[in-house]
Amino acid sequence: MSEYTFLFDLDATVTKAEILPEIAARINKAQEMRELTERTMAGELPFAQSFYRRVGVLKGIPVSEVKKLVGQVPLHEELAAFIRENRERCYLVTGNLDIWIEELVDRLGLAGRVYCSQASVEDDRIARIEHILDKSKVMEEFAGRPLVAVGDGSNDAAMIAAAEIGIGFGGVRPVAPPLLRCATHAVYSEEKLCQFLRQLL
Amino acid sequence: MPVSKTIVISCAGMGTRLGIGSTKALLDIDGKPLIIRQLELLKEFDDIRIVVGYQMEKVMEVAGAYRPDLLFVLNHNYRNTGTGGSFSLGIRHARELVVSLDGDLLVHPDDLARVLGSDRECVCGSVLGTEDPMRMKTLTQDGQVYGVGFSRQEGEYEWTGLAQVRRDRLTPGDRHVCDMMAPLLPLPMELIRTREIDTMADYERAVAWVKGGYRETV
Numbered sequence: 001m002s003e004y005t006f007l008f009d010l011d012a013t014v015t016k017a018e019i020l021p022e023i024a025a026r027i028n029k030a031q032e033m034r035e036l037t038e039r040t041m042a043g044e045l046p047f048a049q050s051f052y053r054r055v056g057v058l059k060g061i062p063v064s065e066v067k068k069l070v071g072q073v074p075l076h077e078e079l080a081a082f083i084r085e086n087r088e089r090c091y092l093v094t095g096n097l098d099i100w101i102e103e104l105v106d107r108l109g110l111a112g113r114v115y116c117s118q119a120s121v122e123d124d125r126i127a128r129i130e131h132i133l134d135k136s137k138v139m140e141e142f143a144g145r146p147l148v149a150v151g152d153g154s155n156d157a158a159m160i161a162a163a164e165i166g167i168g169f170g171g172v173r174p175v176a177p178p179l180l181r182c183a184t185h186a187v188y189s190e191e192k193l194c195q196f197l198r199q200l201l
Numbered sequence: 202m203p204v205s206k207t208i209v210i211s212c213a214g215m216g217t218r219l220g221i222g223s224t225k226a227l228l229d230i231d232g233k234p235l236i237i238r239q240l241e242l243l244k245e246f247d248d249i250r251i252v253v254g255y256q257m258e259k260v261m262e263v264a265g266a267y268r269p270d271l272l273f274v275l276n277h278n279y280r281n282t283g284t285g286g287s288f289s290l291g292i293r294h295a296r297e298l299v300v301s302l303d304g305d306l307l308v309h310p311d312d313l314a315r316v317l318g319s320d321r322e323c324v325c326g327s328v329l330g331t332e333d334p335m336r337m338k339t340l341t342q343d344g345q346v347y348g349v350g351f352s353r354q355e356g357e358y359e360w361t362g363l364a365q366v367r368r369d370r371l372t373p374g375d376r377h378v379c380d381m382m383a384p385l386l387p388l389p390m391e392l393i394r395t396r397e398i399d400t401m402a403d404y405e406r407a408v409a410w411v412k413g414g415y416r417e418t419v
Contacts, residue, residue: 165294180258184290186273188265195248196272199294 004200007159009151010094012172016074020054023069029057043154043178048132051095055129062124063099071103076171076190082197084109093159095133135159148200154178165200169193208246209291210239212304213254213279218399224256225305225398227263231411236264242313248296252287254279282375289373301378303362305398307407309415312393322366324348324388326358327395334359335379339390347387351379361395
């Protein structure tokens with residue numbers, strides 16, 4: 001057995017769709033959200049700035065409702081099964097908010113194994129964003145450990161670059177070019193990704 | 202029934218000698234890119250890794266459109282490494298049996314099927330056909346030809362870059378695949394029919410060969 005620890009981005013990596021645009025569609029703000037998301041993934045808009053703006057688009061929806069909707073977002077099921085079967089070696093590393101992804105994290109069996117952004121809640125609404133995750137800072141915590149990292153967007157580049165095996169997964173959309181510049185592998189089908197992950201166990 | 206081996210196609214190079222400004226994997230061979238010609242012969246294999254470097258996004262787009270279940274291995278140092286560097290990246294965490302296939306090589310479909318249909322270790326040679334080839338020195342014992350060394354000066358056959366060996370016997374390197382094979386020799390040699398594409402004349406010969414149904418004209 002290898003010593004690898006496996007790190008996964010969430011949106012459009014473990015999930016089959018970008019989460020925030022899915023939610024925005026419920027309040028007819030899909031277009032606005034999609035543009036922000038695309039510009040962020042392409043590296044045109046810094047992640048933190050973009051995240052504030054994207055949360056702003058959704059702040060009118062009760063947190064409990066968003067959490068429920070996020071909990072229903074379809075997953076790459078074979079990948080989700082890999083994560084559940086190897087829970088003790090897997091972590092989620094996502095810029096998404098703790099208060100929104102709680103149910104999704106439970107579906108993956110990864111409670112307590114998540115690095116994410118954080119917000120405080122008052123009256124079922126977001127009061128404040130307390131912390132925006134910087135994936136490069138998370139990598140400092142894993143320094144010296146042999147890592148496998150899987151992601152798709154430019155905000156995953158620090159995580160992918162720090163990993164011994166950095167995989168760009170284009171399961172939902174093409175892997176972001178900045179990610180390809182530092183990845184060791186690229187894969188465009190979930191089946192192939194999971195086959196390779198099992199070879200890395 | 203998928204055969205349990207990993208096939209590594211090395212397509213990272215720039216194809217400088219050909220002088221067309223495109224990586225050789227994308228060369229049109231009678232209506233289809235070379236990489237597709239290769240993948241068409243590998244349908245029954247389920248662990249195919251394509252090592253990409255120069256024009257990696259274009260190669261991934263073309264190959265991925267034909268067959269999504271490919272693992273692309275990214276050789277960012279393709280300018281400074283040979284096929285051995287790409288092969289070494291491709292065999293990391295691979296299956297026990299690994300196959301090296303250069304991205305600029307067309308192999309006769311029957312010969313490729315024969316080599317890959319067996320799980321026996323081998324190195325593959327062809328009759329001499331290119332300028333300044335890397336040759337294989339051989340010896341014959343009990344009717345079996347063995348590759349015993351590589352040389353620019355001596356050898357009856359041309360080294361093709363196609364080989365099938367056990368992964369755990371290989372030592373990674375960044376030069377040529379033959380440098381990785383040399384310590385493993387002697388190995389049985391399979392004689393195969395090929396067209397390697399290094400120059401424009403090679404390219405024209407390869408296209409004519411495919412157009413003619415892989416029939417030998419000599």
